[in-house]
Amino acid sequence: MRGGGLRAYALLYLLFLYAPILLLPVFAFNSGTIVAFPLNEFTTQWFSQLWGNTTLRRALVNSLTIAVSAAVLATVLGMFAARASTRYRFPGQGAALGLIMLPLVLPEIIVGVSLLVVLLAVGVELSVLTVIIGHTLICTPYSVAILTTAFSSLDQSLEEAAQDLGESRWNAFRLVILPLVMPGIMSSLLMSFTISLDEFIIAFFLAGNEPTLPTYIFSQLRFPKAIPMIMALGTVLVAASILLLALAEYFRRRGAARTGQTNSGGFP
Amino acid sequence: MAASGTESGQGLRMIAPPLLYAVLMLAIPLLTILTFSFIRDGYQIVIWELTLENYRAVWADQIFRALMLRSLGVAMLVTLATVVLAFPVAYFLSFVVAPRRKAMWIFLITIPFWTSYLIRVFLWKVILGYNGVINSGLKSLGLIEQPLSFLLYNTGSIVVTLAHAYAPFAILPIYVALERIDRSLLEAGRDLGESRAMTFWRVTLPLAMPGVLAAVLIVFIPTMGDYVTPTLIGGGKIPMVANLIQAQMLDIDNKPLGSAIAVTAMLIVTLLAALFLLLNRRFLRVRT
Numbered sequence: 065m066r067g068g069g070l071r072a073y074a075l076l077y078l079l080f081l082y083a084p085i086l087l088l089p090v091f092a093f094n095s096g097t098i099v100a101f102p103l104n105e106f107t108t109q110w111f112s113q114l115w116g117n118t119t120l121r122r123a124l125v126n127s128l129t130i131a132v133s134a135a136v137l138a139t140v141l142g143m144f145a146a147r148a149s150t151r152y153r154f155p156g157q158g159a160a161l162g163l164i165m166l167p168l169v170l171p172e173i174i175v176g177v178s179l180l181v182v183l184l185a186v187g188v189e190l191s192v193l194t195v196i197i198g199h200t201l202i203c204t205p206y207s208v209a210i211l212t213t214a215f216s217s218l219d220q221s222l223e224e225a226a227q228d229l230g231e232s233r234w235n236a237f238r239l240v241i242l243p244l245v246m247p248g249i250m251s252s253l254l255m256s257f258t259i260s261l262d263e264f265i266i267a268f269f270l271a272g273n274e275p276t277l278p279t280y281i282f283s284q285l286r287f288p289k290a291i292p293m294i295m296a297l298g299t300v301l302v303a304a305s306i307l308l309l310a311l312a313e314y315f316r317r318r319g320a321a322r323t324g325q326t327n328s329g330g331f332p
Numbered sequence: 333m334a335a336s337g338t339e340s341g342q343g344l345r346m347i348a349p350p351l352l353y354a355v356l357m358l359a360i361p362l363l364t365i366l367t368f369s370f371i372r373d374g375y376q377i378v379i380w381e382l383t384l385e386n387y388r389a390v391w392a393d394q395i396f397r398a399l400m401l402r403s404l405g406v407a408m409l410v411t412l413a414t415v416v417l418a419f420p421v422a423y424f425l426s427f428v429v430a431p432r433r434k435a436m437w438i439f440l441i442t443i444p445f446w447t448s449y450l451i452r453v454f455l456w457k458v459i460l461g462y463n464g465v466i467n468s469g470l471k472s473l474g475l476i477e478q479p480l481s482f483l484l485y486n487t488g489s490i491v492v493t494l495a496h497a498y499a500p501f502a503i504l505p506i507y508v509a510l511e512r513i514d515r516s517l518l519e520a521g522r523d524l525g526e527s528r529a530m531t532f533w534r535v536t537l538p539l540a541m542p543g544v545l546a547a548v549l550i551v552f553i554p555t556m557g558d559y560v561t562p563t564l565i566g567g568g569k570i571p572m573v574a575n576l577i578q579a580q581m582l583d584i585d586n587k588p589l590g591s592a593i594a595v596t597a598m599l600i601v602t603l604l605a606a607l608f609l610l611l612n613r614r615f616l617r618v619r620t
Contacts, residue, residue, distance in 0.1 A: 171598075
């Protein structure tokens with residue numbers, strides 16, 4: 065087989081990538097209170113412990129609120145930016161897009177710290193809302209990237225045809241463009257949701273006393289007693305994010321099929 | 333607006349909402365910490381008096397210099413390890429995997445990246461720890477008597493953890509660059525009598541360089557500012573610059589000094605990135 069050595073290396077690399085995640089369920093279902101080998105008996109007690117934990121429930125509700133809001137906001141902002149970058153040419157376009165995409169190359173702690181200083185100076189109380197502000201900022205570049213791909217694969221003459229046939233500009237967008245980029249919008253929503261749900265350092269700075277899932281996990285990692293429960297939580301989270309990613313991948317492929325591209329994994 | 337009917341007017345109105353958001357929530361905060369870094373800390377209140385004292389304090393501080401150097405060293409090691417380990421995988425994806433299976437491979441590589449970062453980092457502690465997977469595994473195999481204590485709480489364990497965390501960031505840009513290479517150039521190289529290795533060195537690698545460059549920057553910048561890994565894997569014994577920023581901003585609550593550290597760190601990262609890009613351009617020019 066061609067590239068046999070490379071293939072073996074790639075498979076080893078995959079093992080390296082998956083090793084920590086494969087360990088999660090092993091310890092989540094293990095009755096031992098210390099996370100180490102040899103294993104004890106099979107148990108689901110850590111999962112029932114999760115269910116009864118009220119702080120965790122509060123953190124989950126907070127995280128879901130933040131992730132849904134940030135995903136919607138980032139996707140809406142991303143649509144504007146992607147449309148502006150693919151459909152129009154105007155002075156300062158590069159600089160404007162550069163600033164919008166800047167969080168991609170900025171350490172997240174800098175984003176968190178600078179927002180914290182300003183919010184405190186203006187007198188805004190730290191809450192779930194302030195985390196939404198920060199997460200929208202870091203999710204928008206990803207939305208822009210996904211949606212730019214979706215918008216740029218559109219045939220502009222479709223929209224022009226609709227306008228020539230008497231539709232207003234807004235109707236042409238709503239009736240022709242929007243359905244075609246819908247898969248891109250869905251995958252942008254899912255991607256932003258996943259990023260926000262997992263984001264730690266900005267939430268750590270901006271959440272005040274409100275727990276989010278990552279800040280709750282971080283606070284629990286200090287207590288050896290809480291670790292098995294965290295392993296169970298991790299297992300649930302991994303299962304949920306694989307489900308979300310599979311959904312996002314499904315929408316991406318459908319989008320690619322709808323606009324008549326060949327499927328090359330999102331990289332033309 | 334005067335230009336409202338024209339294309340550029342429409343474009344400007346289209347970009348206004350995300351741009352306004354980025355200005356309010358990113359540009360202004362960044363300018364604010366830049367300003368903060370030049371004013372005097374008055375404990376809980378801010379004294380509006382311009383000073384270079386924060387920067388003097390930062391640069392005179394041995395701890396800061398040591399932490400900065402360590403962060404740079406760790407980030408460079410992580411970047412080197414990540415990119416070198418990732419290149420063959422990207423090459424495999426682009427040149428060996430059949431086109432219809434590429435999407436599946438990319439999906440496989442990106443899945444671990446989307447699972448909880450904190451838990452992934454913590455699991456490396458479980459793997460490398462004193463009673464961890466490696467130690468208990470080796471012990472039950474009878475290969476060692478006492479657990480190996482050198483696995484955790486050091487720079488090496490931080491490098492492994494971060495190289496794992498940022499793997500897809502390195503693979504994807506290199507893969508994209510490799511995909512863009514016109515395959516007929518490689519055939520031309522071979523037809524003109526170059527060996528496979530020389531074709532790789534003189535054609536494939538220079539053409540893949542933009543991807544490698546992107547990978548280096550995408551891995552280097554966030555690892556410089558990583559907070560979680562030094563805290564969990566370093567066990568607090570190997571703090572990096574993010575830990576220092578966090579301590580000044582929240583625990584000690586000296587925002588001007590914290591801002592000065594953040595700005596200095598950002599400046600150093602930017603300078604290094606620019607220097608790296610410049611050197612790389614020269615390297616490419618010499619070779620072509």
